[in-house]
Amino acid sequence: xxxxxxxxxxxxxxxxxxxxxxxxxxxxxxxxxxxxxxxxxxxxxxxxxxxxxxxxxxxxxxxxxxxxxxxxxxxxxxxxxxxxxxxxxxxxxxxxxxxxxxxxxxxxxxxxxxxxxxxxxxxxxxxxxxxxxxxxxxxxxxxxxxxxxxxxxxxxx
Amino acid sequence: xxxxxxxxxxxxxxxxxxxxxxxxxxxxxxxxxxxxxxxxxxxxxxxxxxxxxxxxxxxxxxxxxxxxxxxxxxxxxxxxxxxxxxxxxxxxxxxxxxxxxxxxxxxxxxxxxxxxxxxxxxxxxxxxxxxxxxxxxxxxxxxxxxxxxxxxxxxxxxxxxxxxxxxxxxxxxxxxxxxxxxxxxxxxxxxxxxxxx
Numbered sequence: 001x002x003x004x005x006x007x008x009x010x011x012x013x014x015x016x017x018x019x020x021x022x023x024x025x026x027x028x029x030x031x032x033x034x035x036x037x038x039x040x041x042x043x044x045x046x047x048x049x050x051x052x053x054x055x056x057x058x059x060x061x062x063x064x065x066x067x068x069x070x071x072x073x074x075x076x077x078x079x080x081x082x083x084x085x086x087x088x089x090x091x092x093x094x095x096x097x098x099x100x101x102x103x104x105x106x107x108x109x110x111x112x113x114x115x116x117x118x119x120x121x122x123x124x125x126x127x128x129x130x131x132x133x134x135x136x137x138x139x140x141x142x143x144x145x146x147x148x149x150x151x152x153x154x155x156x157x
Numbered sequence: 158x159x160x161x162x163x164x165x166x167x168x169x170x171x172x173x174x175x176x177x178x179x180x181x182x183x184x185x186x187x188x189x190x191x192x193x194x195x196x197x198x199x200x201x202x203x204x205x206x207x208x209x210x211x212x213x214x215x216x217x218x219x220x221x222x223x224x225x226x227x228x229x230x231x232x233x234x235x236x237x238x239x240x241x242x243x244x245x246x247x248x249x250x251x252x253x254x255x256x257x258x259x260x261x262x263x264x265x266x267x268x269x270x271x272x273x274x275x276x277x278x279x280x281x282x283x284x285x286x287x288x289x290x291x292x293x294x295x296x297x298x299x300x301x302x303x304x305x306x307x308x309x310x311x312x313x314x315x316x317x318x319x320x321x322x323x324x325x326x327x328x329x330x331x332x333x334x335x336x337x338x339x340x341x342x343x344x345x346x347x348x349x350x351x352x353x354x
Contacts, residue, residue, distance in 0.1 A: 039278045042270050044313055046231040073311045077232045084233045085319035088311035104236045112313045145278050146239040
């Protein structure tokens with residue numbers, strides 16, 4: 001069933017960019033995975049994605065891994081009393097029946113120790129680890145430095 | 158009965174007169190006080206990517222759009238610098254009247270990573286500045302903004318920076334005009350600037 005969904009999703013989104021792929025694992029769908037071009041490899045890259053939990057059990061994103069970076073971590077941008085800070089997020093809740101976005105100004109993956117600079121038009125895989133659903137790998141599109149998100153026909157952003 | 162009505166009318170009139178007097182007497186005074194408190198002239202003297210000291214004085218006659226950040230910031234800083242870049246593109250022929258400035262609050266690391274490469278990747282008009290620790294603190298204090306280095310093993314080099322993420326507008330006379338809070342859309346910043354140009 002999962003394979004069928006995956007195949008269907010890949011087929012349907014074939015003409016669009018990879019950021020517009022939808023990958024499913026259990027009750028979770030993972031889509032709109034994107035990143036921004038970096039200036040060199042010395043500064044961290046960023047990872048954004050949208051996760052929807054269509055099931056009736058809460059889950060959580062507990063980690064990310066990628067060959068593109070030696071130290072990928074989950075962070076959250078918090079603006080409190082006019083100060084922005086970026087604490088490490090141990091896990092990102094994906095409650096039953098809800099969607100969670102890793103998006104500019106909120107949760108994001110921080111890709112430290114990049115193996116190479118991320119260039120617009122490149123793509124790289126990121127494996128997401130969920131507390132209950134397990135692991136799933138998505139392809140991440142590198143968009144321009146000034147991009148605000150992938151341009152997908154169905155993207156709600 | 159007639160007298161009572163007259164009394165009421167007189168009392169109402171007297172009360173109105175007192176209120177009107179109070180309004181005229183104190184409202185402008187209050188406004189003046191607030192205006193006086195908010196008029197200040199932020200200043201910086203910081204090195205650019207080539208080591209030349211750049212000061213607020215040399216930009217008199219232009220609007221300054223100032224952002225404090227650090228180049229290893231993956232989320233907030235690129236978002237704001239992208240907005241600034243969009244504003245500069247959309248200003249068109251008026252772009253020359255606005256100087257966008259990025260002030261590093263992590264100057265040592267940013268000089269090492271390359272300041273100009275970073276700002277130019279967003280927009281060639283953005284001037285990147287990275288001074289000494291003391292010069293940076295002085296600049297931040299004059300803009301009345303906060304930043305702090307935070308130890309964090311989950312960040313690159315073991316630390317990250319917490320900072321005021323706003324964008325600050327300084328007038329051609331050097332006086333502080335306003336802040337655009339983090340997340341203000343480029344279109345809103347653009348129309349504010351266009352209304353002043």
